[in-house]
Amino acid sequence: MTACTTTPPMNPTGEFVSREVVLEGKTYRYQVFVPAARFRSGKPPVVLFLNGSGERGSDGVKQTMAGLGPYLRQHADTFPGLVVFPQAPEDTEWTQTAGPIAFATLDAALREFDGDPDRVSLTGMSMGGYGTWELALQQPTRFAALVPVCGGITVDWGRDRSSMNVHSVAGAADPFAAAAQRLKDVPVWIFHGGKDDVVPPSQSRRMDAALKAAGARDARYTEFPDANHNSWDATYAYAPMWDWLFAQRRGR
Incomplete structure (x- = not known):
């Protein structure tokens, strides 16, 4: 695996930069949000964001147009973390062949931008919410915290x-119980819309219950009662979530 890089910017405001990673002979475009220079005196915290089905592709940009990307554009001056935006190719899932792309982009961004490996959090929406659970299960000791949004464990x-x-x-x-048992030591804050007509909120409710039954160290669930599938807008605008997320550290 190789990555194409240039000198990291040191701008007074945060910005998106384009990058490429080569994995098994294929080139994948991705984006990195680099925080303003004043937030980079030490190793910045890192967020890995997984896009939903509608943002799949190969342009390396569309995955920033829904969910976390628009929030960052509105808060580019004040957001203190590095955010990595891999893009799942068309007709793939984060729970299947796209997963290695996410890990490859994360590894490349950590190296180039000197992110804090003990403060890497994982979030995703819809298909990316499912992917959040999948990638965390594949590498359960890698992440400081998880924020799955309108995702789930099964498609039933x-x-x-x-x-x-x-x-x-x-x-x-019981896939929910199995996932909870393996992730009970990772802080998790689940979000869903109470009126979601794409992925039912029962998926998140069941996972929250399973985590609590497993004795999870820090399992939280917020359901926005009037939100439909786009609960990501309310989630990423919710300041207490960010305060909690950036307070997490792997293994603590």
Whole structure:
């Protein structure tokens, strides 16, 4: 795996920069939000963001146009962290072949921008919410915190998206309990819209209950009662979530 880089910018405001990573002979474009220079006196915290189905592609930009990207453009001066935006290719899932792309972009960004490896958090929306659970299960000691948004563990609610199932626990008798047992030591804050008509909130409710039953160290669940599937807007605008996220440190 190789990465194409240039000198990291040191601007007075945060900005998006374009990058490429080569994985198994294929080139994947991605974006990195680099915080303002005043936030980079030490190793900045890092957020890995996983896009939803509608932002898949190969342009390396569309994944910043919904969810966390628009929030960062509105708060470029004040957001203190490094954010990595891999892009799942068309017709792939984060729970399947796109996962290694996310890890490759994260590794490259950590090296180039000197991010803090003990303060790497993972978030994603919809398909990326499912991917948040999957990638955390693949590397449960890697992340300081998880923020899955309108995601889930299984696809048993009538849509033909069985490929989006969280594969790491797909064979378990109770996939929710199996996932919770493996992730109970990772701080998690789950978000969902109470009126979500794409991914039912029961997915997040069941995972929250499973984490609490497993004795999770820090499991939180916020349901926005009037929000539909786009609960990511309310989630990323919720200041207490960011305060909590940036207070987390791996292994603490």
